[in-house]
Amino acid sequence: xxxxxxxxxxxxxxxxxxxxxxxxxxxxxxxxxxxxxxxxxxxxxxxxxxxxxxxxxxxxxxxxxxxxxxxxxxxxxxxxxxxxxxxxxxxxxxxxxxxxxxxxxxxxxxxxxxxxxxxxxxxxxxxxxxxxxxxxxxxxxxxxxxxxxxxxxxxxxxxxxxxxxxxxxxxxxxxxxxxxxxxxxxxxxxxxxxxxxxxxxxxxxxxx
Amino acid sequence: xxxxxxxxxxxxxxxxxxxxxxxxxxxxxxxxxxxxxxxxxxxxxxxxxxxxxxxxxxxxxxxxxxxxxxxxxxxxxxxxxxxxxxxxxxxxxxxxxxxxxxxxxxxxxxxxxxxxxxxxxxxxxxxxxxxxxxxxxxxxxxxxxxxxxxxxxxxxxxxxxxxxxxxxxxxxxxxxxxxxxxxxxxxxxxxxxxxxxxxxxxxxxxxx
DNA sequence: GTCGTAATGTACCATTTGGTAAAAAACAGG
DNA sequence: CCTGTTTTTTACCAAATGGTACATTACGAC
Numbered sequence: 001x002x003x004x005x006x007x008x009x010x011x012x013x014x015x016x017x018x019x020x021x022x023x024x025x026x027x028x029x030x031x032x033x034x035x036x037x038x039x040x041x042x043x044x045x046x047x048x049x050x051x052x053x054x055x056x057x058x059x060x061x062x063x064x065x066x067x068x069x070x071x072x073x074x075x076x077x078x079x080x081x082x083x084x085x086x087x088x089x090x091x092x093x094x095x096x097x098x099x100x101x102x103x104x105x106x107x108x109x110x111x112x113x114x115x116x117x118x119x120x121x122x123x124x125x126x127x128x129x130x131x132x133x134x135x136x137x138x139x140x141x142x143x144x145x146x147x148x149x150x151x152x153x154x155x156x157x158x159x160x161x162x163x164x165x166x167x168x169x170x171x172x173x174x175x176x177x178x179x180x181x182x183x184x185x186x187x188x189x190x191x192x193x194x195x196x197x198x199x200x201x202x203x204x205x206x207x208x
Numbered sequence: 209x210x211x212x213x214x215x216x217x218x219x220x221x222x223x224x225x226x227x228x229x230x231x232x233x234x235x236x237x238x239x240x241x242x243x244x245x246x247x248x249x250x251x252x253x254x255x256x257x258x259x260x261x262x263x264x265x266x267x268x269x270x271x272x273x274x275x276x277x278x279x280x281x282x283x284x285x286x287x288x289x290x291x292x293x294x295x296x297x298x299x300x301x302x303x304x305x306x307x308x309x310x311x312x313x314x315x316x317x318x319x320x321x322x323x324x325x326x327x328x329x330x331x332x333x334x335x336x337x338x339x340x341x342x343x344x345x346x347x348x349x350x351x352x353x354x355x356x357x358x359x360x361x362x363x364x365x366x367x368x369x370x371x372x373x374x375x376x377x378x379x380x381x382x383x384x385x386x387x388x389x390x391x392x393x394x395x396x397x398x399x400x401x402x403x404x405x406x407x408x409x410x411x412x413x414x415x416x
Numbered sequence: 417g418t419c420g421t422a423a424t425g426t427a428c429c430a431t432t433t434g435g436t437a438a439a440a441a442a443c444a445g446g
Numbered sequence: 447c448c449t450g451t452t453t454t455t456t457a458c459c460a461a462a463t464g465g466t467a468c469a470t471t472a473c474g475a476c
Contacts, residue, residue, distance in 0.1 A: 024321065025321055025322060025323050026320070026321040026322060026323075028236060028237060028322075029236060029321060029322040029323035029326070030323065031323065034323075104320075104321065108320075108379055109320045109321040110321075112234070112312075112316075112317045112320050112321075112379065112382060113232065113233055113234040113237060113312065113317040113318075113320075113382060114233060114234060114236075114237040115233050115237035115238065115239065115242070118237070126382075126383045126384065129379075129383055130383065154392070157392045157393070157395075157396055158396070160380070160385070160389060160392065160393055161392075161393050161396040161397065163376070163380070164373060164376035164377055164379075164380055164393050164397075165372060165373065165376055165397075166376070167375075167376040167379040167380065168371070168372035168373055168374070168375040168376025168377075168379070169372055169376075170379075171316055171320065171337075171372075171375040171376070171378075171379070172368070172371070172372055172375065174320060174321060174334075175334045175337055175338065176334065177368070181368060184362070184365045184368065184369075185365070185368055185369050185372050187365075188365055188366070188369040188400050189369065189372075189373075189397075189400060190400075191399065191400035192396050192397060192398075192399035192400035
């Protein structure tokens with residue numbers, strides 16, 4: 001079976017380049033020339049390898065979730081709800097301020113508001129943000145039965161609150177907020193957390 | 209002195225129509241046909257009355273700040289820092305969920321990330337968000353000398369925190385969050401506020 | 417070598433983008 | 447009526463948009 005001409009570029013490397021452009025300019029703000037220049041390939045190669053702009057964005061989004069934004073999933077593994085949100089906030093700050101990649105968060109600024117052509121992507125991002133929030137809600141629900149969150153806590157409220165803070169921090173980051181500033185936001189935000197500060201476990205039953 | 213043909217449309221009404229389109233689709237996501245259709249005028253009339261797309265957006269932004277988003281300035285007039293942030297959060301929720309106009313906040317989603325053509329607008333929005341945050345910082349500074357915020361509070365941290373929450377709520381609103389959900393976010397967010405909850409005037413200063 | 421296959425480079429496509437030129441139309445003053 | 451002024455209408459513009467046709471090139475199998 002003939003194999004054809006071999007591909008001259010690294011697909012995942014090109015995908016990472018595309019990811020960075022989408023990350024910086026958003027889905028609609030990124031043009032095909034932007035992409036081909038950054039990826040070092042020409043248009044037909046892009047279409048042959050990735051389908052079209054929309055599919056390329058979705059593949060970049062998957063790579064984003066499993067790479068730079070992997071902390072979102074990883075945070076869920078922490079033993080306590082408090083550790084979960086601390087992991088999430090710390091990882092978010094790392095992501096948002098890492099000088100090796102664009103400021104901000106692709107899940108938020110990829111297509112927050114846009115014309116009709118980008119509406120599919122906008123909805124996809126909404127859906128993925130909702131999925132993440134939902135995963136945290138479930139995690140906090142378990143934390144309530146585990147006893148490391150007060151029994152009268154509302155897991156949905158807590159998940160929505162930290163999602164709001166994280167998304168707000170993404171806006172702050174694209175506006176130029178520094179790591180130090182975001183860390184202070186996280187400290188303040190954590191004052192709202194049910195269990196109180198680590199040094200004062202006087203709230204309710206501590207162990208599980 | 210001859211007066212010329214009279215204008216056949218209401219300028220401020222047309223501006224309001226333009227505002228709503230920008231609000232829903234963002235600066236870059238809004239096309240000239242989008243605008244002229246919504247405003248009920250044709251292109252040369254738009255250019256004669258407003259200059260160009262960029263100037264029209266800036267005028268719509270001014271109108272936004274003095275109309276739908278007037279609560280941001282008004283909140284600063286409240287007598288205590290606590291009342292200021294409660295006013296801000298309540299007004300923000302009203303703005304974000306009012307069914308009479310688009311979901312979300314023009315200051316956030318007008319141009320969060322974009323290509324080169326919208327970069328001027330993006331920077332302008334960053335600057336206006338920063339100006340608002342700064343106004344709240346100054347207000348909280350005064351609250352510290354007034355004594356209605358603990359002396360060891362950091363006014364900049366508090367202002368950045370509530371700005372983060374408000375901007376996060378804007379993202380939540382464009383994602384479909386309801387008024388009830390946003391109200392619960394506000395309640396949770398207020399638990400981080402220095403003075404504590406209204407029912408418990410005992411503040412246990414912890415710092416960080 | 418020849419053949420089949422798949423990638424590449426160039427050139428192109430229709431549509432949409434923001435922005436205008438120019439003529440027609442509606443008013444006020446004389 | 448005519449004249450000056452400003453808006454409206456229609457038509458157009460160059461540039462950029464996402465997406466392809468097509469010929470060329472590089473490989474593996476025979």
